[in-house]
Amino acid sequence: MNQLDPRPPSRDGSATQRTYDRLRNLIVVGELRPGEKLKIDTLRQRLDTGASPIREALSLLTSDNLVERIDQRGFRAAEISADNFREILGLRCTLEDMALRESIANATETWEEACVLAHHRMTRGAGSTEGFEELHKAFHMALLGNARSPILLKFCSQLYDLNIRYRFLAGRGLDYTRRDVSEEHAGILEAAVARDADLASERLLSHYRITGDYLAGLLGDGQIA
Amino acid sequence: MNQLDPRPPSRDGSATQRTYDRLRNLIVVGELRPGEKLKIDTLRQRLDTGASPIREALSLLTSDNLVERIDQRGFRAAEISADNFREILGLRCTLEDMALRESIANATETWEEACVLAHHRMTRGAGSTEGFEELHKAFHMALLGNARSPILLKFCSQLYDLNIRYRFLAGRGLDYTRRDVSEEHAGILEAAVARDADLASERLLSHYRITGDYLAGLLGDGQIA
DNA sequence: TTTTGAGATATTATCGATATTATGCGATGG
DNA sequence: CCATCGCATAATATCGATAATATCTCAAAA
Numbered sequence: 001m002n003q004l005d006p007r008p009p010s011r012d013g014s015a016t017q018r019t020y021d022r023l024r025n026l027i028v029v030g031e032l033r034p035g036e037k038l039k040i041d042t043l044r045q046r047l048d049t050g051a052s053p054i055r056e057a058l059s060l061l062t063s064d065n066l067v068e069r070i071d072q073r074g075f076r077a078a079e080i081s082a083d084n085f086r087e088i089l090g091l092r093c094t095l096e097d098m099a100l101r102e103s104i105a106n107a108t109e110t111w112e113e114a115c116v117l118a119h120h121r122m123t124r125g126a127g128s129t130e131g132f133e134e135l136h137k138a139f140h141m142a143l144l145g146n147a148r149s150p151i152l153l154k155f156c157s158q159l160y161d162l163n164i165r166y167r168f169l170a171g172r173g174l175d176y177t178r179r180d181v182s183e184e185h186a187g188i189l190e191a192a193v194a195r196d197a198d199l200a201s202e203r204l205l206s207h208y209r210i211t212g213d214y215l216a217g218l219l220g221d222g223q224i225a
Numbered sequence: 226m227n228q229l230d231p232r233p234p235s236r237d238g239s240a241t242q243r244t245y246d247r248l249r250n251l252i253v254v255g256e257l258r259p260g261e262k263l264k265i266d267t268l269r270q271r272l273d274t275g276a277s278p279i280r281e282a283l284s285l286l287t288s289d290n291l292v293e294r295i296d297q298r299g300f301r302a303a304e305i306s307a308d309n310f311r312e313i314l315g316l317r318c319t320l321e322d323m324a325l326r327e328s329i330a331n332a333t334e335t336w337e338e339a340c341v342l343a344h345h346r347m348t349r350g351a352g353s354t355e356g357f358e359e360l361h362k363a364f365h366m367a368l369l370g371n372a373r374s375p376i377l378l379k380f381c382s383q384l385y386d387l388n389i390r391y392r393f394l395a396g397r398g399l400d401y402t403r404r405d406v407s408e409e410h411a412g413i414l415e416a417a418v419a420r421d422a423d424l425a426s427e428r429l430l431s432h433y434r435i436t437g438d439y440l441a442g443l444l445g446d447g448q449i450a
Numbered sequence: 451t452t453t454t455g456a457g458a459t460a461t462t463a464t465c466g467a468t469a470t471t472a473t474g475c476g477a478t479g480g
Numbered sequence: 481c482c483a484t485c486g487c488a489t490a491a492t493a494t495c496g497a498t499a500a501t502a503t504c505t506c507a508a509a510a
Contacts, residue, residue, distance in 0.1 A: 014492095014493065015494070041462095049494090049495095050493095051494095052277065053493085055277075055281060056281060060285075060288055063287075065379075072462070072500090073461085074461070087373075087375070094323065151290060241463075274465095276492095278464070297472075298491085299472095
Protein backbone atom coordinates (compact mmCIF):
# COMPACT_ATOMS: atom_id res chain seq x y z
CA MET A 1 0.00 0.00 0.00
CA ASN A 2 2.88 2.32 0.65
CA GLN A 3 4.32 2.34 -2.79
CA LEU A 4 1.14 1.63 -4.62
CA ASP A 5 -0.29 5.10 -4.33
CA PRO A 6 -1.64 5.77 -7.76
CA ARG A 7 -0.81 9.46 -8.04
CA PRO A 8 1.91 10.85 -5.83
CA PRO A 9 4.89 9.73 -7.92
CA SER A 10 3.45 10.68 -11.27
CA ARG A 11 1.98 13.88 -9.99
CA ASP A 12 4.28 16.81 -10.54
CA GLY A 13 6.52 17.85 -7.72
CA SER A 14 6.09 20.84 -5.51
CA ALA A 15 3.69 23.70 -5.92
CA THR A 16 6.71 25.97 -6.16
CA GLN A 17 8.03 24.06 -9.15
CA ARG A 18 4.69 24.08 -10.91
CA THR A 19 4.27 27.77 -10.23
CA TYR A 20 7.78 28.48 -11.46
CA ASP A 21 7.16 26.64 -14.72
CA ARG A 22 3.83 28.28 -15.33
CA LEU A 23 5.03 31.78 -14.54
CA ARG A 24 8.08 31.40 -16.71
CA ASN A 25 5.92 30.28 -19.54
CA LEU A 26 3.52 33.18 -19.12
CA ILE A 27 6.41 35.63 -19.30
CA VAL A 28 8.20 33.93 -22.16
CA VAL A 29 5.16 33.79 -24.37
CA GLY A 30 4.36 37.38 -23.54
CA GLU A 31 1.06 36.85 -21.76
CA LEU A 32 2.64 38.80 -18.96
CA ARG A 33 3.97 41.84 -20.77
CA PRO A 34 7.44 43.32 -20.31
CA GLY A 35 7.48 45.72 -17.40
CA GLU A 36 4.12 44.55 -16.13
CA LYS A 37 3.66 44.64 -12.41
CA LEU A 38 3.42 41.18 -10.98
CA LYS A 39 1.14 41.47 -8.00
CA ILE A 40 1.30 38.60 -5.60
CA ASP A 41 -2.39 38.49 -4.93
CA THR A 42 -3.38 38.65 -8.58
CA LEU A 43 -1.07 35.80 -9.44
CA ARG A 44 -2.22 33.87 -6.42
CA GLN A 45 -5.76 34.00 -7.75
CA ARG A 46 -4.77 33.32 -11.31
CA LEU A 47 -2.64 30.28 -10.56
CA ASP A 48 -4.75 29.16 -7.65
CA THR A 49 -1.98 28.72 -5.12
CA GLY A 50 -0.59 30.34 -2.01
CA ALA A 51 1.62 33.36 -1.70
CA SER A 52 4.72 31.43 -0.67
CA PRO A 53 5.12 29.43 -3.88
CA ILE A 54 4.51 32.60 -5.87
CA ARG A 55 7.21 34.52 -4.07
CA GLU A 56 9.65 31.68 -4.33
CA ALA A 57 9.00 31.21 -8.02
CA LEU A 58 9.41 34.93 -8.65
CA SER A 59 12.69 34.86 -6.78
CA LEU A 60 13.93 32.08 -9.00
CA LEU A 61 12.80 33.90 -12.12
CA THR A 62 14.67 36.96 -10.94
CA SER A 63 17.87 34.97 -11.17
CA ASP A 64 16.89 33.95 -14.68
CA ASN A 65 16.62 37.59 -15.69
CA LEU A 66 12.98 37.16 -16.56
CA VAL A 67 11.71 39.06 -13.55
CA GLU A 68 12.99 42.15 -11.82
CA ARG A 69 12.70 42.67 -8.11
CA ILE A 70 12.26 46.29 -7.17
CA ASP A 71 13.59 47.43 -3.84
CA GLN A 72 10.69 46.74 -1.53
CA ARG A 73 8.05 47.27 -4.10
CA GLY A 74 7.57 43.76 -5.36
CA PHE A 75 8.24 42.23 -8.74
CA ARG A 76 7.70 43.02 -12.38
CA ALA A 77 8.31 41.23 -15.65
CA ALA A 78 11.72 42.11 -17.07
CA GLU A 79 11.86 45.04 -19.45
CA ILE A 80 12.98 44.57 -23.00
CA SER A 81 15.23 46.70 -25.14
CA ALA A 82 17.30 46.56 -28.28
CA ASP A 83 20.46 46.60 -26.18
CA ASN A 84 19.24 43.75 -24.06
CA PHE A 85 18.39 41.72 -27.12
CA ARG A 86 21.73 42.34 -28.74
CA GLU A 87 23.50 41.26 -25.60
CA ILE A 88 21.51 38.06 -25.41
CA LEU A 89 22.16 37.27 -29.05
CA GLY A 90 25.87 37.92 -28.74
CA LEU A 91 26.31 35.92 -25.58
CA ARG A 92 24.29 33.10 -27.01
CA CYS A 93 26.51 32.88 -30.04
CA THR A 94 29.65 32.82 -27.95
CA LEU A 95 28.46 30.37 -25.33
CA GLU A 96 26.67 27.99 -27.66
CA ASP A 97 29.65 27.93 -29.96
CA MET A 98 31.74 26.88 -27.00
CA ALA A 99 29.23 24.32 -25.81
CA LEU A 100 28.65 22.85 -29.24
CA ARG A 101 32.35 22.35 -29.85
CA GLU A 102 32.80 20.70 -26.51
CA SER A 103 29.76 18.56 -27.11
CA ILE A 104 31.07 17.39 -30.46
CA ALA A 105 34.51 16.83 -28.98
CA ASN A 106 32.94 14.36 -26.55
CA ALA A 107 30.75 12.83 -29.23
CA THR A 108 29.38 9.39 -28.54
CA GLU A 109 26.88 7.24 -30.31
CA THR A 110 24.37 7.77 -27.51
CA TRP A 111 24.58 11.51 -27.92
CA GLU A 112 24.34 11.27 -31.67
CA GLU A 113 21.18 9.22 -31.38
CA ALA A 114 19.70 11.64 -28.89
CA CYS A 115 20.23 14.47 -31.36
CA VAL A 116 18.66 12.59 -34.21
CA LEU A 117 15.73 11.65 -32.03
CA ALA A 118 15.20 15.21 -30.82
CA HIS A 119 15.31 16.42 -34.39
CA HIS A 120 12.80 13.87 -35.49
CA ARG A 121 10.41 14.79 -32.72
CA MET A 122 10.75 18.44 -33.59
CA THR A 123 9.89 17.92 -37.23
CA ARG A 124 6.99 15.72 -36.21
CA GLY A 125 5.64 18.33 -33.84
CA ALA A 126 6.03 21.17 -36.31
CA GLY A 127 2.29 21.18 -36.86
CA SER A 128 1.08 22.26 -33.47
CA THR A 129 2.54 25.63 -32.63
CA GLU A 130 1.96 24.80 -29.00
CA GLY A 131 4.31 21.97 -28.35
CA PHE A 132 6.75 22.92 -31.06
CA GLU A 133 8.72 25.44 -29.07
CA GLU A 134 9.35 22.90 -26.37
CA LEU A 135 10.67 20.43 -28.91
CA HIS A 136 12.68 23.11 -30.63
CA LYS A 137 14.47 23.94 -27.44
CA ALA A 138 14.95 20.27 -26.70
CA PHE A 139 16.66 19.84 -30.06
CA HIS A 140 19.03 22.71 -29.51
CA MET A 141 19.87 21.59 -25.99
CA ALA A 142 20.42 18.04 -27.22
CA LEU A 143 23.07 19.31 -29.59
CA LEU A 144 24.90 20.97 -26.71
CA GLY A 145 24.05 18.32 -24.18
CA ASN A 146 27.21 16.31 -24.49
CA ALA A 147 29.37 19.11 -23.20
CA ARG A 148 30.44 18.21 -19.70
CA SER A 149 29.79 21.70 -18.41
CA PRO A 150 26.63 21.95 -16.38
CA ILE A 151 27.08 25.63 -15.65
CA LEU A 152 27.66 26.50 -19.27
CA LEU A 153 24.59 24.54 -20.29
CA LYS A 154 22.55 26.31 -17.68
CA PHE A 155 23.66 29.65 -19.06
CA CYS A 156 22.75 28.51 -22.57
CA SER A 157 19.34 27.38 -21.43
CA GLN A 158 18.69 30.69 -19.73
CA LEU A 159 19.78 32.65 -22.76
CA TYR A 160 17.63 30.49 -24.97
CA ASP A 161 14.56 31.40 -22.96
CA LEU A 162 15.44 35.07 -22.92
CA ASN A 163 15.88 35.00 -26.67
CA ILE A 164 12.75 33.09 -27.50
CA ARG A 165 10.79 35.58 -25.47
CA TYR A 166 11.62 38.25 -28.00
CA ARG A 167 10.45 35.99 -30.78
CA PHE A 168 7.13 35.51 -29.06
CA LEU A 169 6.78 39.20 -28.47
CA ALA A 170 7.30 39.79 -32.15
CA GLY A 171 4.42 37.44 -32.87
CA ARG A 172 4.65 33.74 -32.86
CA GLY A 173 5.65 31.93 -35.96
CA LEU A 174 6.44 35.27 -37.51
CA ASP A 175 9.94 34.39 -38.49
CA TYR A 176 9.51 30.71 -38.93
CA THR A 177 7.14 31.06 -41.80
CA ARG A 178 9.41 33.40 -43.67
CA ARG A 179 12.13 30.95 -44.48
CA ASP A 180 12.89 27.29 -44.37
CA VAL A 181 14.20 26.69 -40.89
CA SER A 182 13.81 22.96 -41.34
CA GLU A 183 16.57 23.14 -43.86
CA GLU A 184 18.79 24.95 -41.39
CA HIS A 185 18.07 22.53 -38.60
CA ALA A 186 18.81 19.58 -40.80
CA GLY A 187 22.07 21.16 -41.83
CA ILE A 188 23.16 21.70 -38.25
CA LEU A 189 22.25 18.16 -37.29
CA GLU A 190 24.10 16.75 -40.26
CA ALA A 191 27.27 18.64 -39.45
CA ALA A 192 27.08 17.70 -35.78
CA VAL A 193 26.55 14.05 -36.50
CA ALA A 194 29.48 14.23 -38.92
CA ARG A 195 31.56 15.57 -36.03
CA ASP A 196 32.44 18.64 -38.06
CA ALA A 197 32.61 21.21 -35.28
CA ASP A 198 33.54 24.15 -37.47
CA LEU A 199 30.74 23.58 -39.91
CA ALA A 200 28.16 22.82 -37.24
CA SER A 201 29.06 25.91 -35.31
CA GLU A 202 28.99 28.07 -38.39
CA ARG A 203 25.56 26.81 -39.32
CA LEU A 204 24.25 27.14 -35.78
CA LEU A 205 25.41 30.70 -35.41
CA SER A 206 24.11 31.64 -38.80
CA HIS A 207 20.78 30.12 -37.80
CA TYR A 208 20.69 32.40 -34.78
CA ARG A 209 21.93 35.50 -36.49
CA ILE A 210 19.40 35.40 -39.30
CA THR A 211 16.54 35.40 -36.85
CA GLY A 212 18.41 37.73 -34.56
CA ASP A 213 19.10 40.42 -37.08
CA TYR A 214 15.52 40.35 -38.20
CA LEU A 215 14.25 40.80 -34.66
CA ALA A 216 16.84 43.45 -33.94
CA GLY A 217 15.42 45.33 -36.90
CA LEU A 218 11.91 45.13 -35.50
CA LEU A 219 13.13 46.33 -32.15
CA GLY A 220 14.90 49.24 -33.75
CA ASP A 221 11.72 50.22 -35.53
CA GLY A 222 9.85 50.11 -32.28
CA GLN A 223 7.59 47.40 -33.65
CA ILE A 224 8.09 45.39 -30.50
CA ALA A 225 6.97 46.90 -27.28
CA MET B 226 34.85 33.56 17.46
CA ASN B 227 32.46 33.68 14.76
CA GLN B 228 32.78 37.26 13.74
CA LEU B 229 29.57 38.96 13.01
CA ASP B 230 29.35 40.82 9.77
CA PRO B 231 31.89 43.59 9.58
CA ARG B 232 29.32 45.43 7.51
CA PRO B 233 26.10 44.25 9.09
CA PRO B 234 23.95 47.08 7.80
CA SER B 235 23.68 45.35 4.42
CA ARG B 236 22.30 48.52 2.93
CA ASP B 237 18.81 47.23 2.28
CA GLY B 238 16.39 46.75 5.12
CA SER B 239 14.84 43.67 3.57
CA ALA B 240 15.29 40.62 5.74
CA THR B 241 15.47 38.50 2.62
CA GLN B 242 18.36 40.51 1.25
CA ARG B 243 20.23 40.39 4.53
CA THR B 244 19.67 36.69 4.83
CA TYR B 245 20.79 36.16 1.26
CA ASP B 246 24.01 38.06 1.81
CA ARG B 247 24.81 36.34 5.05
CA LEU B 248 24.05 32.86 3.80
CA ARG B 249 26.08 33.39 0.68
CA ASN B 250 28.97 34.54 2.75
CA LEU B 251 28.72 31.57 5.07
CA ILE B 252 28.85 29.21 2.12
CA VAL B 253 31.60 31.04 0.25
CA VAL B 254 33.94 31.16 3.22
CA GLY B 255 33.21 27.53 3.95
CA GLU B 256 31.57 27.92 7.32
CA LEU B 257 28.75 25.94 5.80
CA ARG B 258 30.59 22.99 4.31
CA PRO B 259 30.03 21.59 0.81
CA GLY B 260 27.22 19.09 0.82
CA GLU B 261 26.03 20.13 4.27
CA LYS B 262 22.34 19.90 4.88
CA LEU B 263 20.82 23.32 5.28
CA LYS B 264 17.94 22.86 7.66
CA ILE B 265 15.46 25.67 7.68
CA ASP B 266 14.93 25.64 11.38
CA THR B 267 18.61 25.56 12.24
CA LEU B 268 19.30 28.51 9.97
CA ARG B 269 16.28 30.29 11.30
CA GLN B 270 17.76 30.11 14.78
CA ARG B 271 21.26 30.93 13.66
CA LEU B 272 20.34 34.00 11.66
CA ASP B 273 17.47 34.97 13.91
CA THR B 274 14.83 35.41 11.25
CA GLY B 275 11.71 33.73 9.93
CA ALA B 276 11.38 30.79 7.63
CA SER B 277 10.20 32.75 4.61
CA PRO B 278 13.33 34.87 4.16
CA ILE B 279 15.44 31.75 4.61
CA ARG B 280 13.59 29.86 1.93
CA GLU B 281 13.68 32.79 -0.44
CA ALA B 282 17.38 33.33 0.09
CA LEU B 283 18.09 29.65 -0.45
CA SER B 284 16.09 29.76 -3.66
CA LEU B 285 18.18 32.64 -4.91
CA LEU B 286 21.39 30.88 -3.95
CA THR B 287 20.22 27.86 -5.86
CA SER B 288 20.27 29.93 -9.00
CA ASP B 289 23.79 31.04 -8.14
CA ASN B 290 24.90 27.42 -8.01
CA LEU B 291 25.90 27.78 -4.40
CA VAL B 292 23.00 25.75 -3.05
CA GLU B 293 21.30 22.63 -4.36
CA ARG B 294 17.61 22.01 -3.92
CA ILE B 295 16.74 18.37 -3.56
CA ASP B 296 13.35 17.29 -4.76
CA GLN B 297 11.20 17.66 -1.70
CA ARG B 298 13.97 17.12 0.78
CA GLY B 299 15.14 20.64 1.31
CA PHE B 300 18.43 22.31 0.51
CA ARG B 301 22.12 21.63 0.88
CA ALA B 302 25.30 23.54 0.19
CA ALA B 303 26.60 22.81 -3.29
CA GLU B 304 29.05 19.96 -3.62
CA ILE B 305 32.53 20.59 -4.87
CA SER B 306 34.65 18.58 -7.27
CA ALA B 307 37.69 18.90 -9.45
CA ASP B 308 35.46 18.87 -12.52
CA ASN B 309 33.32 21.62 -11.15
CA PHE B 310 36.34 23.73 -10.36
CA ARG B 311 37.85 23.24 -13.77
CA GLU B 312 34.61 24.27 -15.39
CA ILE B 313 34.43 27.41 -13.30
CA LEU B 314 38.00 28.33 -14.07
CA GLY B 315 37.57 27.77 -17.78
CA LEU B 316 34.34 29.69 -18.04
CA ARG B 317 35.76 32.48 -15.99
CA CYS B 318 38.70 32.87 -18.32
CA THR B 319 36.50 32.94 -21.39
CA LEU B 320 33.87 35.29 -20.03
CA GLU B 321 36.18 37.68 -18.26
CA ASP B 322 38.35 37.88 -21.32
CA MET B 323 35.30 38.91 -23.27
CA ALA B 324 34.13 41.38 -20.65
CA LEU B 325 37.55 42.92 -20.17
CA ARG B 326 37.99 43.53 -23.88
CA GLU B 327 34.60 45.10 -24.14
CA SER B 328 35.26 47.17 -21.08
CA ILE B 329 38.52 48.47 -22.49
CA ALA B 330 36.90 49.09 -25.85
CA ASN B 331 34.49 51.44 -24.13
CA ALA B 332 37.19 52.99 -22.02
CA THR B 333 36.47 56.38 -20.53
CA GLU B 334 38.28 58.49 -18.03
CA THR B 335 35.62 57.82 -15.43
CA TRP B 336 36.10 54.10 -15.76
CA GLU B 337 39.85 54.43 -15.66
CA GLU B 338 39.65 56.39 -12.44
CA ALA B 339 37.28 53.87 -10.92
CA CYS B 340 39.79 51.13 -11.62
CA VAL B 341 42.66 53.04 -10.11
CA LEU B 342 40.56 53.83 -7.09
CA ALA B 343 39.47 50.24 -6.60
CA HIS B 344 43.06 49.13 -6.89
CA HIS B 345 44.18 51.64 -4.35
CA ARG B 346 41.54 50.59 -1.87
CA MET B 347 42.49 46.98 -2.33
CA THR B 348 46.17 47.57 -1.62
CA ARG B 349 45.20 49.64 1.38
CA GLY B 350 42.97 46.95 2.76
CA ALA B 351 45.48 44.18 2.18
CA GLY B 352 46.16 44.02 5.89
CA SER B 353 42.84 42.82 7.19
CA THR B 354 42.03 39.48 5.67
CA GLU B 355 38.41 40.17 6.35
CA GLY B 356 37.67 43.13 4.18
CA PHE B 357 40.28 42.31 1.60
CA GLU B 358 38.27 39.78 -0.33
CA GLU B 359 35.48 42.28 -0.76
CA LEU B 360 37.89 44.84 -2.12
CA HIS B 361 39.59 42.28 -4.29
CA LYS B 362 36.35 41.40 -5.96
CA ALA B 363 35.49 45.06 -6.31
CA PHE B 364 38.77 45.63 -8.14
CA HIS B 365 38.19 42.82 -10.57
CA MET B 366 34.64 43.85 -11.23
CA ALA B 367 35.72 47.45 -11.73
CA LEU B 368 38.03 46.31 -14.51
CA LEU B 369 35.13 44.62 -16.27
CA GLY B 370 32.58 47.18 -15.25
CA ASN B 371 32.70 49.27 -18.35
CA ALA B 372 31.39 46.49 -20.54
CA ARG B 373 27.83 47.34 -21.42
CA SER B 374 26.65 43.81 -20.82
CA PRO B 375 24.75 43.38 -17.59
CA ILE B 376 24.11 39.70 -18.11
CA LEU B 377 27.73 38.96 -18.88
CA LEU B 378 28.81 40.86 -15.79
CA LYS B 379 26.33 38.96 -13.70
CA PHE B 380 27.76 35.69 -14.96
CA CYS B 381 31.26 36.91 -14.15
CA SER B 382 30.23 37.91 -10.67
CA GLN B 383 28.66 34.54 -10.04
CA LEU B 384 31.69 32.70 -11.31
CA TYR B 385 33.91 34.87 -9.19
CA ASP B 386 32.05 33.80 -6.07
CA LEU B 387 32.08 30.17 -7.04
CA ASN B 388 35.80 30.37 -7.64
CA ILE B 389 36.70 32.19 -4.49
CA ARG B 390 34.85 29.59 -2.50
CA TYR B 391 37.41 27.02 -3.53
CA ARG B 392 40.16 29.32 -2.38
CA PHE B 393 38.56 29.67 1.00
CA LEU B 394 38.08 25.94 1.25
CA ALA B 395 41.77 25.46 0.57
CA GLY B 396 42.50 27.76 3.49
CA ARG B 397 42.38 31.46 3.37
CA GLY B 398 45.38 33.41 2.28
CA LEU B 399 46.99 30.14 1.34
CA ASP B 400 47.84 31.14 -2.16
CA TYR B 401 48.22 34.81 -1.63
CA THR B 402 51.19 34.43 0.62
CA ARG B 403 53.01 32.25 -1.82
CA ARG B 404 53.64 34.83 -4.48
CA ASP B 405 53.42 38.49 -5.13
CA VAL B 406 49.89 39.04 -6.28
CA SER B 407 50.24 42.77 -5.81
CA GLU B 408 52.64 42.72 -8.68
CA GLU B 409 50.13 40.89 -10.84
CA HIS B 410 47.31 43.23 -9.96
CA ALA B 411 49.43 46.26 -10.71
CA GLY B 412 50.34 44.79 -14.06
CA ILE B 413 46.75 44.17 -14.99
CA LEU B 414 45.73 47.65 -13.96
CA GLU B 415 48.58 49.20 -15.89
CA ALA B 416 47.69 47.38 -19.09
CA ALA B 417 44.01 48.20 -18.72
CA VAL B 418 44.67 51.86 -18.13
CA ALA B 419 46.96 51.84 -21.16
CA ARG B 420 44.03 50.45 -23.16
CA ASP B 421 46.08 47.47 -24.19
CA ALA B 422 43.38 44.82 -24.31
CA ASP B 423 45.62 41.97 -25.41
CA LEU B 424 48.15 42.56 -22.70
CA ALA B 425 45.55 43.17 -20.00
CA SER B 426 43.67 40.03 -20.90
CA GLU B 427 46.83 37.97 -21.01
CA ARG B 428 47.84 39.16 -17.58
CA LEU B 429 44.37 38.70 -16.15
CA LEU B 430 44.04 35.15 -17.39
CA SER B 431 47.52 34.29 -16.24
CA HIS B 432 46.59 35.69 -12.84
CA TYR B 433 43.65 33.32 -12.70
CA ARG B 434 45.40 30.31 -14.06
CA ILE B 435 48.30 30.42 -11.65
CA THR B 436 45.97 30.25 -8.70
CA GLY B 437 43.67 27.93 -10.55
CA ASP B 438 46.23 25.34 -11.44
CA TYR B 439 47.48 25.33 -7.90
CA LEU B 440 44.01 24.75 -6.50
CA ALA B 441 43.26 22.14 -9.13
CA GLY B 442 46.32 20.31 -7.89
CA LEU B 443 45.08 20.36 -4.32
CA LEU B 444 41.70 19.10 -5.44
CA GLY B 445 43.31 16.29 -7.37
CA ASP B 446 45.24 15.24 -4.29
CA GLY B 447 42.05 15.22 -2.30
CA GLN B 448 43.44 17.88 -0.01
CA ILE B 449 40.24 19.82 -0.30
CA ALA B 450 37.12 18.20 0.92
C1' DT C 451 -2.19 76.16 -11.73
C1' DT C 452 1.14 73.72 -9.15
C1' DT C 453 2.85 71.94 -4.98
C1' DT C 454 2.53 69.81 -0.48
C1' DG C 455 0.98 66.81 3.03
C1' DA C 456 -2.29 64.00 5.81
C1' DG C 457 -5.19 60.29 5.69
C1' DA C 458 -6.88 56.25 3.38
C1' DT C 459 -5.94 52.31 0.59
C1' DA C 460 -3.35 48.79 -1.50
C1' DT C 461 0.54 45.78 -1.56
C1' DT C 462 4.37 43.74 0.13
C1' DA C 463 7.31 41.33 3.52
C1' DT C 464 7.24 38.55 7.29
C1' DC C 465 5.68 35.50 10.89
C1' DG C 466 3.39 31.46 13.20
C1' DA C 467 0.89 27.34 12.50
C1' DT C 468 -0.67 23.25 9.93
C1' DA C 469 -0.53 19.52 6.76
C1' DT C 470 2.27 16.79 3.94
C1' DT C 471 6.10 14.17 3.19
C1' DA C 472 10.54 11.90 4.27
C1' DT C 473 13.38 9.37 7.72
C1' DG C 474 14.71 6.32 11.42
C1' DC C 475 13.63 2.66 14.52
C1' DG C 476 11.74 -1.38 16.22
C1' DA C 477 8.80 -5.30 15.70
C1' DT C 478 7.37 -9.11 12.94
C1' DG C 479 7.67 -12.83 9.72
C1' DG C 480 10.53 -15.62 6.73
C1' DC D 481 19.93 -13.88 11.19
C1' DC D 482 18.11 -10.93 7.54
C1' DA D 483 14.60 -8.42 5.18
C1' DT D 484 10.31 -5.93 5.25
C1' DC D 485 6.49 -3.38 7.08
C1' DG D 486 4.40 -0.04 9.93
C1' DC D 487 4.63 3.42 13.40
C1' DA D 488 6.83 7.45 15.64
C1' DT D 489 9.65 11.35 14.74
C1' DA D 490 11.55 15.10 12.21
C1' DA D 491 11.71 18.16 8.48
C1' DT D 492 9.73 20.42 4.70
C1' DA D 493 6.24 22.80 1.91
C1' DT D 494 2.38 25.46 2.15
C1' DC D 495 -1.21 28.33 3.96
C1' DG D 496 -3.59 32.22 6.43
C1' DA D 497 -2.92 36.27 9.05
C1' DT D 498 -0.46 40.34 10.60
C1' DA D 499 2.72 44.10 10.53
C1' DA D 500 5.43 47.17 7.73
C1' DT D 501 5.71 49.89 3.72
C1' DA D 502 4.54 52.17 -0.42
C1' DT D 503 1.09 54.49 -3.27
C1' DC D 504 -2.90 57.08 -4.15
C1' DT D 505 -6.44 60.70 -3.27
C1' DC D 506 -7.79 64.95 -2.49
C1' DA D 507 -7.94 69.08 -0.22
C1' DA D 508 -5.54 73.26 1.15
C1' DA D 509 -2.06 76.70 0.45
C1' DA D 510 1.28 79.25 -2.38
